[in-house]
Amino acid sequence: MDVTPLIPAGRQVIESYGRTGFRVSGVGYEGAILVFPDTTLPWEGIGSFGDLDAAHLAAVMERGGVEILLVGCGRRMLPLAGALRARLREAGIVADAMDTGAACRTYNVLLAEDRRVAAALLPIG
Numbered sequence: 001m002d003v004t005p006l007i008p009a010g011r012q013v014i015e016s017y018g019r020t021g022f023r024v025s026g027v028g029y030e031g032a033i034l035v036f037p038d039t040t041l042p043w044e045g046i047g048s049f050g051d052l053d054a055a056h057l058a059a060v061m062e063r064g065g066v067e068i069l070l071v072g073c074g075r076r077m078l079p080l081a082g083a084l085r086a087r088l089r090e091a092g093i094v095a096d097a098m099d100t101g102a103a104c105r106t107y108n109v110l111l112a113e114d115r116r117v118a119a120a121l122l123p124i125g
Contacts, residue, residue, distance in 0.1 A: 011111055012040050014104040017072075019125030022104075034059060035119040036066070037111055043120060049073045052080075054087045060118055061091040069093050070107050072100030072121035100124050 012035050016023040021030040024040045032043035046056050052071075060066055069088060071080060080097045088095045098106070103119055110117040 011037050013111065014108055014119070014121075017100055017104050017121070017124060020123050022121060022123070032120075032122045035107060035121065036063065037117070043122075046122065049078050049122060052084065054084055057084075057088065057120060060120065061088065061093065063118075065116055066093050066118045067116040068110060068118070069095045070103040070110075070117065070119045071095060071097040072103030072119060073097050074100055074122045075124045077102070 012025050014022060014024050014035060015026070021028060022033055023029070024033070024035060027040070029040065029042065032046050034041045034043045041059065043056070046052065054061075057069070060069055077098045080095055085095055096106075100121055100123065103121060107117055107119040
């Protein structure tokens with residue numbers, strides 16, 4: 001029995017993650033990325049999870065249409081700052097921080113469910 005989620009053509013599927021980057025829909029990316037259902041972008045300006053603030057997620061908030069943001073913190077889960085979570089909520093986005101592997105898997109499941117999801121991912125290195 002195939003348990004692979006059915007994802008519509010043209011969607012950005014996260015295929016793998018590692019110490020230095022990601023593979024999304026057949027394309028390799030070095031460093032941190034922002035993944036939306038229709039495109040993947042380099043996540044500019046972010047050095048580490050500890051640096052994360054609203055300015056780093058402006059592209060997500062300005063894009064519109066995102067209801068769920070999964071934040072891949074790297075090797076282990078860390079909490080989002082309350083002020084950042086509140087700012088995202090003001091933009092209509094529910095954010096959930098988790099380790100990067102869990103964020104990648106959860107993104108793919110929500111994408112298959114046709115949810116309005118995005119992922120902001122740091123490599124696990």
